[in-house]
Amino acid sequence: MTLDTRNPDKYFGAAVRLRRTQLGITLEQLADTCGVSAAALSRFERGLLSPSLRNALHIARGLDCDLSELVERATVKIIRSGENLRFFDEETGIERLALARPSSSIEVLRYKVPAKTRSKLFAAHQRGTREIFYMLTGSLEIHTELDDISLNEGDSAIIQVDQEHWFENKKNTVANFIIAISAG
Known part of the structure; x- marks a missing residue:
């Protein structure tokens, strides 16, 4: 699965779907865990709806990860010698x-x-x-x-x-x- 880095809503949604499938949980299970409806989660995953900060934090918590893992675009972070x-x-x-x-x-x-x-x-x-x-x-x-x-x-x-x-x-x-x- 590739993440669309041009559209923030699609990127967030794809990251949520990727994390959810890695954990092997359904939309309904995530909805029960994070308190966001399965219908809204589905729309977030498809990039059709922008999550509020509150919902994004609840979703990250439900996926047992930091919000930054769902919104950061960089797949590689390099720290050059002398920058530490x-x-x-x-x-x-x-x-x-x-x-x-x-x-x-x-x-x-x-x-x-x-x-x-x-x-x-x-x-x-x-x-x-x-x-x-x-x-x-x-x-x-x-x-x-x-x-x-x-x-x-x-x-x-x-x-x-x-x-x-x-x-x-x-x-x-x-x-x-x-x-x-x-x-x-």
Whole structure:
């Protein structure tokens, strides 16, 4: 299915239909979930009717997605080298680079942790949030209230972070890793 990017109503409707068919739900099931009539949903999907902001938000909620996923036209988003947000902690020397944020619930970061350095304590994230670590170079110890995890170059770990946590590079070399944060 291709999305018509020239007409906003048709684009929204096609995106709704695509998402609904991916989820395997009928118009009636979506109508029950989002509180918008099946007849109106059908007209939205065919691009015959413009949704109000209220209805568009209800439809997105019913499809378990962000409204931006139904209205954004860009199918590809490129962040060029040097355009990333960079955060540098002068106290620890830890550098964090924001690589991508494909949705409000997912963020991808790259960290550079100097030798013999410990991060500050990170507060607990919302329930169900996970951090997926992938070690590019070096070694890292990750500490939570329940676990202590050691990772080396090439290792990965998926960690529940709905608790306080921190990481530490105990080695004499720099540690570089990528982390994807998936909100619960």
